[in-house]
Amino acid sequence: DAKTTQPTSMDCAEGRAANLPCNHSTISGNEYVYWYRQIHSQGPQYIIHGLKNNETNEMASLIITEDRKSSTLILPHATLRDTAVYYCIVGPVTGTASKLTFGTGTRLQVTL
Amino acid sequence: DTGVSQNPRHKITKRGQNVTFRCDPISEHNRLYWYRQTLGQGPEFLTYFQNEAQLEKSRLLSDRFSAERPKGSFSTLEIQRTEQGDSAMYLCASSLGLSSGIYFGPGTRLTVL
Numbered sequence: 001d002a003k004t005t006q007p008t009s010m011d012c013a014e015g016r017a018a019n020l021p022c023n024h025s026t027i028s029g030n031e032y033v034y035w036y037r038q039i040h041s042q043g044p045q046y047i048i049h050g051l052k053n054n055e056t057n058e059m060a061s062l063i064i065t066e067d068r069k070s071s072t073l074i075l076p077h078a079t080l081r082d083t084a085v086y087y088c089i090v091g092p093v094t095g096t097a098s099k100l101t102f103g104t105g106t107r108l109q110v111t112l
Numbered sequence: 113d114t115g116v117s118q119n120p121r122h123k124i125t126k127r128g129q130n131v132t133f134r135c136d137p138i139s140e141h142n143r144l145y146w147y148r149q150t151l152g153q154g155p156e157f158l159t160y161f162q163n164e165a166q167l168e169k170s171r172l173l174s175d176r177f178s179a180e181r182p183k184g185s186f187s188t189l190e191i192q193r194t195e196q197g198d199s200a201m202y203l204c205a206s207s208l209g210l211s212s213g214i215y216f217g218p219g220t221r222l223t224v225l
């Protein structure tokens with residue numbers, strides 16, 4: 001059972017910021033928010049994760065609301081190569097039950 | 113390339129045949145996962161190893177499926193008596209722990225005729 005809700009699809013113009021929302025209202029205190037993306041015919045690619053603070057790396061920024069019930073993945077300058085399905089997942093921090101449960105994600109189409 | 117590798121990348125087989133896939137994780141990653149993905153769906157968890165121990169199996173993993181990781185390094189996934197419904201992309205992933213991210217391989221696409 002996916003614990004997240006994402007829009008089915010989004011469009012973004014190349015060079016603009018892509019803001020992908022995710023609702024995870026039932027997230028528990030010991031769960032991280034993870035973002036992965038999957039470019040057509042490839043395996044999913046890890047992007048970023050966070051617990052409660054905002055995070056940034058070379059790929060993206062993750063903004064988590066103070067109540068942790070939603071988050072936004074930001075691709076600051078989207079390119080055509082960012083066209084992919086983006087998955088928002090909540091999962092445990094530690095322990096042996098370590099699987100991630102994927103939903104159907106958001107299909108981001110970056111256009112010229 | 114130091115990422116997760118999977119072989120073969122594509123497999124076409126006839127219904128009823130057995131198939132075996134291999135996964136080589138990132139070296140020193142103690143956790144290894146198998147997922148299955150069908151068209152239009154997100155990956156579905158099948159099973160997970162920590163070192164050589166298989167710690168969790170999904171109910172999707174019927175008795176025709178078996179996974180091993182004998183020395184805590186590479187892993188194999190075998191499907192016996194394949195059915196057309198087994199056609200899917202089989203993804204392997206590895207990690208040092210969830211908090212370090214899970215890294216996926218390119219997958220093995222299985223087609224059962």
